[in-house]
Amino acid sequence: MPSREELKTAVCRAIDARRDEIIALGETIFRQPELGFKEHRTAELIARTFRDLGLSCETGLAITGVKAGLAGRSAGPTVCIMGELDSILVRDHFQADPVTGAAHACGHNAQLAMMVGAGMGLLGAGAMGHLDGRVVLFAVPAEEYVEVEYRLGLRREGKLGLLGGKQELVRLGALDDVDMAMMIHTTSTPEDRKFALSASSNGFLAKQARFLGREAHAGGAPHKGVNALNAANLALTAIQHQRETFRDEDSVRVHPIITRGGDLVNVIPHDVRVELYVRAKTAEAMADASARVDRALKAGALAIGATVEITTVPGYLPLANDANLAELFTANAAALVGAAEIVRVGHRAGSTDMGDITQIMPALHPYTGGAVGTGHGRDYHVADPEQGYINGAKAMAMTVVDLLHDGAGEARRVLNAARPPMTKQQYLDYMDRAFAETTFSG
Numbered sequence: 001m002p003s004r005e006e007l008k009t010a011v012c013r014a015i016d017a018r019r020d021e022i023i024a025l026g027e028t029i030f031r032q033p034e035l036g037f038k039e040h041r042t043a044e045l046i047a048r049t050f051r052d053l054g055l056s057c058e059t060g061l062a063i064t065g066v067k068a069g070l071a072g073r074s075a076g077p078t079v080c081i082m083g084e085l086d087s088i089l090v091r092d093h094f095q096a097d098p099v100t101g102a103a104h105a106c107g108h109n110a111q112l113a114m115m116v117g118a119g120m121g122l123l124g125a126g127a128m129g130h131l132d133g134r135v136v137l138f139a140v141p142a143e144e145y146v147e148v149e150y151r152l153g154l155r156r157e158g159k160l161g162l163l164g165g166k167q168e169l170v171r172l173g174a175l176d177d178v179d180m181a182m183m184i185h186t187t188s189t190p191e192d193r194k195f196a197l198s199a200s201s202n203g204f205l206a207k208q209a210r211f212l213g214r215e216a217h218a219g220g221a222p223h224k225g226v227n228a229l230n231a232a233n234l235a236l237t238a239i240q241h242q243r244e245t246f247r248d249e250d251s252v253r254v255h256p257i258i259t260r261g262g263d264l265v266n267v268i269p270h271d272v273r274v275e276l277y278v279r280a281k282t283a284e285a286m287a288d289a290s291a292r293v294d295r296a297l298k299a300g301a302l303a304i305g306a307t308v309e310i311t312t313v314p315g316y317l318p319l320a321n322d323a324n325l326a327e328l329f330t331a332n333a334a335a336l337v338g339a340a341e342i343v344r345v346g347h348r349a350g351s352t353d354m355g356d357i358t359q360i361m362p363a364l365h366p367y368t369g370g371a372v373g374t375g376h377g378r379d380y381h382v383a384d385p386e387q388g389y390i391n392g393a394k395a396m397a398m399t400v401v402d403l404l405h406d407g408a409g410e411a412r413r414v415l416n417a418a419r420p421p422m423t424k425q426q427y428l429d430y431m432d433r434a435f436a437e438t439t440f441s442g
Helices: 004-017 019-030 039-051 107-124 148-156 165-172 228-245 282-305 325-339 355-356 383-415 424-434
Strands: 056-063 065-071 075-083 132-140 178-180 196-198 205-214 253-260 271-278 309-315 342-344 438-442
Touching: 004 019, 004 039, 004 271, 004 355, 004 383, 019 039, 019 383, 039 056, 039 065, 039 107, 039 438, 056 132, 065 107, 065 228, 075 107, 075 383, 107 132, 132 148, 132 165, 132 383, 165 355, 165 424, 178 325, 178 383, 196 325, 205 228, 228 253, 228 271, 228 282, 228 309, 271 282, 282 309, 282 438, 309 424, 325 342
Parallel strands: 075 132, 075 178, 196 342
Antiparallel strands: 056 065, 065 132, 205 271, 205 309, 253 271, 309 438
């Protein structure tokens, strides 16, 4: 039986042998961006790629998810490698879809290439015949929490239960056979070097506020109206004045946009809509900040005599990377690029539905360099394919070898040490409670 290091070397060679295919896959996906729960072309491409590798796969999971399994020589823990199918909406991006405005300005195309590349390495090296356990390659939908109205519509139609892709896969039981998970996100931040590992990141709740007033002639009889835009503006000002009450250690972020500000300039706005996220480091801090925001929204309505309808939907829970998985991954990443190119970045204020996965199982979500431009900006793309596509695939495949080699001892160590905050049922109960609708009339 080959040693652990011999298997890792063979896996990396197998990835190198298919380097051009892996990069081409990432670039093809980059040129055909699709928004969440609409990633049909991308899902079909991934399914076709799996089949070309000799893998059977499940499709249509949480609408567009694609899942394939690689069996080891004997039963054991299951390690899931994920890649996200969706893109973000950046109409000015140089590779944006001219119709939808979708663009891969967050690097999910690279995630899919790395996930497939890791599978190519394990298969090409014949590694699974020497490992105890199973690997799942999972292309998951809808990480970007966008088009909330559209997703709520799917929920009303019974096509969706939760609004994030990994959340919905948990609800549907598509991850019930998975014991631990990992994926890599690209980064264009120079300080992140070639690989970066955070300890944690924020979760969030999403809110929509609809301010309802009374229309009237804006010039001739404004006194006969109730200006919903004024109510919204006062509410946003009240939120600003709450900021000094948020504790620094909770890493609270509140960021609203007005999605409808009125119909005509000479008509008093009577239907104004605000969408916002409330982010924080813990579920408790999220709930506290959410209550303060609701109070501010109601205050705006009260001051003007308007009505506000507040809809709160669960966003993502905070991410907490598993320390033992991080230790294994870091050693493999350092073997590829040198220890000086690996950094620890502490807590991050952004959010990901990988946080939800870390609530119920050990999971890891590191970052790889190789991208340039502004994240979620018009110029973001992978400029260094060796780092953005290939090294990430190698690092994950090498970590799988560590986990499942020699009776899957490392995987069992990870599982024995892990203390996920929630069971699956507790998680689903929390998500159910997070949906809330409130109407307040001033």
